[in-house]
Amino acid sequence: MNVIKFVYPDLSKIIIPFTIFTVSILVMILIVIFFAKKELKK
């Protein structure tokens, strides 16, 4: 019995938008961390 069941579809069909999406999310998180660091230094 598989403990982990993978549920995502074939990502090769959307590899470019999915990559753009993932990078955008990471960039947004980094920007938020940058803002927080800036605020905490004050």
Added chain:
Amino acid sequence: MNKLKGALTSKNIGAGYLYFYVHFICEIVCFYMLEELLGDSIFLWFCPLIYDALAFVPQGIIGYISDKFPKVNMGIIGIVFLCLALIIDKLIILPSIAFLKYLPIIIVAIGNAFIHVNGAEVTLRASNGKLAHSAIFVAGGSFGVISGKLLSTFNIPYYIILILALTAIPFILLAEFYRRDADKNDLPCKNFNYANPKLSAGLVIALAVLVVFVRSYMGYALPTSWNKTLIQSVILYVTMGVGKALGGILSDAYGIRKVATLSTLCSLPFLLFGDNLMIISIIGIMLFSMTMAITLGIIASKLKSTPGLAFGFTTIGLFLGFSPIFFFKISFGIVNNIIISVLTFVCWIILLKILKSRGEDNECN
């Protein structure tokens, strides 16, 4: 009982009730549109993921902008986005370009983010360091999610939803008076003093986000085999909403540390043994949902001058917590129960560490 009554009628609590309604309406529009999605399996998988990411992750950035430019009413911008998304989705026939299929969902998600940010700004600034205001605001979302799904299931026409979205405008404008009034103080969130002063701000924020991450993950990973009918789904979402509101109200009445640690620890047996028993399960879900406003209060204690940014951290934690469900599900009961137990215990330890110790409880009650 008097303490509870005091928490429910504290100064500026009206801001919480006003934004309860705005949040409720916002989620109705979003989940009405999400329920109406049609397309192939990739579209139906990617669209909710894009929605969740764009509704949750940019809130920190929008929140920071809102902190720096308080005269810009993010709530009204949010309503404009929601209405625009509904109109584009239902009235405009978009050319069959792949990206344009996602446009209404992208717009509605950004609208959702704007509304959430303004709700957090208003309720945190006006609350004078209390949690009930933001807890009541946050609770409105759970009621909205299930209402939006129901309205879509019953094929309610889009223009009714559009009118509902517009009814939020006077509530946003009224709530703005609370923010303007609170902003007359130099630092409206100065009474948020819930975090352990001995720990660095960065560590407290990171640990609080981890608690949010765990709560979010568990919200989706919890076994709820009992949830089979429409009425049971309604009960589940209502319980989540009540739990979120109670977390803030009880914290104001009896102390944040007591409520945070007790609710987290007591939820565990109910969560583990509630798979097939609705009453047991919903008690666990309600108890675990209580940490929602508490984690926000902890982060706001470290980012007092930027409550919008503080709220953004909680929403990033929420997104990261439920994003794994788009990729995998743990289908073996014992493994799932071990994960739930370990994560709950970790949350309990973290909350004990990052909250002020008993003698230093926030005394703004």
